Amino acid sequence: MVSNDGRVNPVDATTPRIGLLVGDGIGHEIVPAAQRTVDAAMSAVGAPEVQWVELPVGYDAIAEHGDPLPASTLDALDGLDAWVLGPHDSAGYPAQFRGRLTPGGTIRKRFDLFANIRPAKAFAGVYATAPEMDLVIVRENTEGFYADRNMFTGSGEFMPTPDVAMAVGVVTRRACERIAHTAFRLAQGRRRRVTVVHKANVLSLTTGLFRDVCVEVGAQYPDVEIRTEHVDAMAAHLVRRGADFDVVVTENMFGDILSDLSGELAGSLGLAASLNSSETRAMAQAAHGAAPDIAGRNRANPTALMLSAAMLLDWMSERRTDAVLGLAADRIRLGVTGTLAAGVATADLGGLASTAEFTETVGARILRR
Template identity: 60%
Template sequence: MGDTIQVAVLAGDGVGPEVVPVAIDVATRALAAQGITLAPTTLPFGATAIASHGQAVPAETLEALEEIGLWVVGPHDSASYPPELRNPPPGATLRKQFGLYANLRPARAHGGVPAVAPDIDVLVVRENSEGLYADRNMTIGSGEFMPTPDVAMAVGVITRAASERIAVEAFDAARRRRGHVTIVHKANVLRLTTGLFRDVCRDVAQRYPDVRVDEQHVDAMAALLVRRPADFDVIVTENLFGDILSDLAGELSGSLGLAPSINTSATQGMAQAVHGAAPDIAGSGTANPVAMIGSVAMLLRWHGLRTGDERVEAAADAIDGAVAHVLADGVATGDLGGDATTADFGTAITEHLR
């Protein structure tokens, strides 16, 4: 168990340079209370990297990330990049280069924050390398093509190997939560692709007799998340379904500004909030840092579980507890009806940790 944790910091675009430093400050404080030093390395990424290196993800950034297992990554605004540099977007570059196959997206209501579903507390485990998102399926090309100007097609890919490894992630997570997994698919229509996904998840479930398992079609799942979210714990699904359901769950919990996320492989983890770059409020100091702070807490917990360092897990728990406490006290940014600035909220969290 080392006393220093290295982390790569890629601030990104829009509100990224505002919310990422707040999250790093919070993590630094929480780890220090456990006797651990956080050692951040800032790397070029996004629009600033285009200005300095001519690429959104320069080679030197990729080389550094190869050596550093933990990354804190802000949002990117690739729509504002020069047309020739928009594809692939920076997130896709990182995901493909390092095989970040698991996207974990929790959604939980907080005291002090109005929520459509005040009893929601779910974790969406999203397969992140294939599925019905065409850009994830090809070595060359996007996976979309047009045989004629009036016909557009996309390739969807489901494999047994990818389905199995994401199912394992989901069932392991359920053992740490409330012991319940819901398999989400559309096998009544997409019988071969999402049918394979469902069947592999069922097979994996046999290894976890202590975990309760059920399944839903994705359209029914969306309705049930709205109607009775407290019935669900861990939701495992393919890429496109997971993207949609996790955004829905985030809004039900109060705001996408509260929605954290990590993307992981077996060896590397990336904290990146669900929300986008929000260029319309960039520089105003009003961005909500909760999702980014929560993403960093998830990253620390993932690292603590992998390394067996309970101090790191304790730091993650302390961050989550501080966020819950500060929100319950009524400290909130404008998107949640408050008047706190990004910096104000970060200060409130670090003061609580102190």
């Protein structure tokens, strides 16, 4: 738990501690759903109960602390190595907060969460344009053309005159090397194929450096096949033959776009899990947004955040050398896939289940296996 001064109270070293940041919109429904799913999975495999550290963020934090991401929340995260972040509706925040980094962006930058891992996998029971798809987008999360990530201070976008807008893109060898190692290590546990996506025929220096460094790193993994693709061709390939790809590594903006495309081809962004990580910290965060239009109506699909939480448990299992956390992650995936295969789904997938009903069904499947 968190003390009055914002510090995380010490607990037994074997107790998993996970931060819980509900966020905005449907976060108030899907974050508790993911929490209950994790608790069920931990119970099912005989793991210690998770110590959930609830921290304010978003509209709730503005109401209580006058800021969507209070210093007390960031200070508490300093004492944790894993947390679950719900979606935020930063576009709807009061005007004084709209020109700054989003809560998620601030957290990613503060903790250097350089790897954004986004699986796209079709599920039985869910209609998919690419029903055989099972790939992972490995997205470099700190550089590129994203104005909130490519400058030490200030924005990477600027206007020298009212009629001219410019953007700075940043690619460094260090960032390319570490995301490439992440991708190739991941591929070694999958089908041993990595596709490096770039646009070096136009952005020859920036994405050319990304491509070349990834290929150099790939030479250290002789058991993994390497391919390179231009991003425009890759978008077409995903639509036509998405099942042919295993691990796709690319820069920030390309990864953002291709992962959304892959998620929809695999069934829905409502299924699209996501993990942001460094070598020492990780944050589960669904790829979709806060969906304020359906917030509070018990209609939100919690699948993406449930699967993101499973990825977080996998990451913790590897880092802590604790196999039981990996078993709990497997239980979550089995619970979700079994529920969808049985035809239980929320409205966005054409089903009739409410958020609560879907969560209860997943939890029951987890506990009975």
